[in-house]
Amino acid sequence: MKDTHHKKNEEYFIEKYLKPLSKKNESFPIPNGDDSSMINFNSLISVDSFVEGQHFPKDLGPFFIGYRSIAVAASDILAMGAKPEGCLLSITINKPSDEWFEEFSNGINEFLEQHKMSLLGGDITKGNLNIGVTVVGKINNKVLKRDGAKVNENIFISGTLGRGYLGRLEYKELDTKLNHFLMPKIPIHDIDKIREVASSCIDVSDGFLIDLKRILISSKVGADIFLNENFCTNGKEDLICGDDYVLCFTSNLDEKDLTKMLPDAHYVGKITKEQKLDVFDQKKNRLNFNKLGWDSFI
Amino acid sequence: MKDTHHKKNEEYFIEKYLKPLSKKNESFPIPNGDDSSMINFNSLISVDSFVEGQHFPKDLGPFFIGYRSIAVAASDILAMGAKPEGCLLSITINKPSDEWFEEFSNGINEFLEQHKMSLLGGDITKGNLNIGVTVVGKINNKVLKRDGAKVNENIFISGTLGRGYLGRLEYKELDTKLNHFLMPKIPIHDIDKIREVASSCIDVSDGFLIDLKRILISSKVGADIFLNENFCTNGKEDLICGDDYVLCFTSNLDEKDLTKMLPDAHYVGKITKEQKLDVFDQKKNRLNFNKLGWDSFI
Incomplete structure (x- = not known):
């Protein structure tokens, strides 16, 4: 079986920069890497997209693109009265590089650590920079509408x-x-x-x-x-x-x-x-x- | 209170073309339109992005862009042994129009109806065409990994x-x-x-x-x-x-x-x-x- 990991493809970047951010626990019993992620609680879910030039300036560093995207998406879960617990990332990028992904995943990680959240899954696609974030949170008896x-x-x-x-x-x-x-x-x-x-x-x-x-x-x-x-x-x-x-x-x-x-x-x-x-x-x-x-x- | 609905902004397209696709039921007790959507079951969740020129040709009609995007994303839930039940859309588009959204939402609706799924939420953003789809499914005692x-x-x-x-x-x-x-x-x-x-x-x-x-x-x-x-x-x-x-x-x-x-x-x-x-x-x-x-x- 040929190892394709020396080629810098989607799997390479997911394995190296995103998988380390995922945590397996009671709420998320399957570690990142299957076709879907499992959520073991009744949940709130929200999606948001972040586009270069629209939501952040073109010269913004990847650390802040990552941090800001998750923060803004997580805010929609708070707005319903719950704590954000996990997220999935759908990253569209034209020229992925180790430099970009290292900074980006550091920004994501900083937010996730501060807020005790886990990365649950995601995908990477070629195209103009667009960060899609899906956030889930656990319902806590009352939902604020x-x-x-x-x-x-x-x-x-x-x-x-x-x-x-x-x-x-x-x-x-x-x-x-x-x-x-x-x-x-x-x-x-x-x-x-x-x-x-x-x-x-x-x-x-x-x-x-x-x-x-x-x-x-x-x-x-x-x-x-x-x-x-x-x-x-x-x-x-x-x-x-x-x-x-x-x-x-x-x-x-x-x-x-x-x-x-x-x-x-x-x-x-x-x-x-x-x-x-x-x-x-x-x-x-x-x-x-x-x-x-x-x-x-x- | 000024009605901004005559302006063709994000809310206009969401209200007119996406909200009609959402169904309120026991599994999804809050209708589309709050900050997050509620899921009343232990779930599988998956995200996918679809980029013009990568996943579909530039001249593909919006009906098929919609149908195909949901189908491909839903496939990841099947792969884990469950039925897809709901989805959220994160649509990035440069020039939204009624023509485009009508065809697109018809394609989405055709797939959702055929598969008894509901649209749970989403957002629309300005930028190069990129369809982000988050799909959720109900866990049915066994998960296929x-x-x-x-x-x-x-x-x-x-x-x-x-x-x-x-x-x-x-x-x-x-x-x-x-x-x-x-x-x-x-x-x-x-x-x-x-x-x-x-x-x-x-x-x-x-x-x-x-x-x-x-x-x-x-x-x-x-x-x-x-x-x-x-x-x-x-x-x-x-x-x-x-x-x-x-x-x-x-x-x-x-x-x-x-x-x-x-x-x-x-x-x-x-x-x-x-x-x-x-x-x-x-x-x-x-x-x-x-x-x-x-x-x-x-």
């Missing part, structure tokens, strides 16, 4: 807005470890508490206003938002810039009780009956926005 | 080889419904029986010899293959052409008992102790191959 917001509930975000936007603008200057665009921080340590108190939840990826609007449409309610510099990094534009990966959730808890429980969280507004979304500054003036967030097609 | 083949067992394939190769060569001439490249037929009706009798299994996607070799490596055994025109469409090249999506499996059943149970299946050879792979023609001459199958990078 978008349709649970109720009139008079308070709206909270799990952290400040605009850090990803700042990181994207200054991604060459900022210390990479502090750059929320290159290495998004997702609120994994708060998720058990948020699941307890939230009636609806979404992650802020495309922009706070457009993502909040998705809750409002699903829940058939409206909202008044009270802009406050306490929860912004740059200014008013933080409401629509996206790349935040904080959670936006609704709860009947009042501001004081909630921030005692979740010190990083901020009160941002109130759910209203009329199905419209208004934003006010601290002087009670209504603010206007040309768009509510980011869409790759418009 | 690659490492279970034992010396002296027989090797079978669930159908004839070379039909996908012929369909790819003649994809403009052949009746599309009969074209195994455009609309691969996966052996979903045989899987319950195959699971019962097989000790190891893989789907033939890259080429019969390269895929069989993966079983041999995992199982630490070898094989003698006896080429026979009964299980070929074109000739010797069918052993390495790929695009077959039949299952290759090992079993201690003899040829007669197995083909009584699975009339479309063929005996193709025997598992041997020595870790090498030999192919013989009907005159017992050993055949040589320059390569064992397809790899997008070599």
Whole structure:
């Protein structure tokens, strides 16, 4: 039997750079390498694609492409009130090299280690750089959906807005470890508490206003938002810039009780009956926005 | 609240063409549209990417791009001895249009309906055409892996080889419904029986010899293959052409008992102790191959 591993084909890169990231345990009883992976729990699942030039700049290092892709995809599992536990990668790349894969898999590994996640499988294909990430998480008695917001509930975000936007603008200057665009921080340590108190939840990826609007449409309610510099990094534009990966959730808890429980969280507004979304500054003036967030097609 | 649905953005195409394909049931209790999808069973999961120019020709119609992508991805779940039940799509496309999405979603729907599957979620991104498919299936007491083949067992394939190769060569001439490249037929009706009798299994996607070799490596055994025109469409090249999506499996059943149970299946050879792979023609001459199958990078 001929050994094809000296040729740098799909198997070569999978064996060398991806398989070492997989962990066999009770939840994932089959090690990476068969046709499918096995998940031994009732699960949440989400997919996301990351395209060069769209989701990250062309000159971004593979370490950050890897780290950022998993972080952003994992955020969708948090948004449903669960912890991400495993992921699969579908990598399309024109010229795979050891240098690229070493950096890339280091970035993936850094995120997986920090978040106690495992790589479950994947494939590698020739073509323009496109990172497809599938993330799974274990359901923990309650699932947070978008349709649970109720009139008079308070709206909270799990952290400040605009850090990803700042990181994207200054991604060459900022210390990479502090750059929320290159290495998004997702609120994994708060998720058990948020699941307890939230009636609806979404992650802020495309922009706070457009993502909040998705809750409002699903829940058939409206909202008044009270802009406050306490929860912004740059200014008013933080409401629509996206790349935040904080959670936006609704709860009947009042501001004081909630921030005692979740010190990083901020009160941002109130759910209203009329199905419209208004934003006010601290002087009670209504603010206007040309768009509510980011869409790759418009 | 402004309705952005008149703009043809990601949400427009998801709402109009993808959401109608999702079905809510006991296994998938949350309808398509939240951040993640919920799976209410212990599952197998697999991902695959399909790139224009690599996996399908540039001028292929969107109906077949859709049908073929799901079929090929679903084959990996069958290979583990389970039925595919749901899928998620991650579509990267430069210029989405209603025409494209209508044809594409019809192709997806045709496959999903035929195989009683549901669409669980997905995303759409701007970039060069790349269809990422995640498929999940329910585990049915036994999982077929690659490492279970034992010396002296027989090797079978669930159908004839070379039909996908012929369909790819003649994809403009052949009746599309009969074209195994455009609309691969996966052996979903045989899987319950195959699971019962097989000790190891893989789907033939890259080429019969390269895929069989993966079983041999995992199982630490070898094989003698006896080429026979009964299980070929074109000739010797069918052993390495790929695009077959039949299952290759090992079993201690003899040829007669197995083909009584699975009339479309063929005996193709025997598992041997020595870790090498030999192919013989009907005159017992050993055949040589320059390569064992397809790899997008070599």
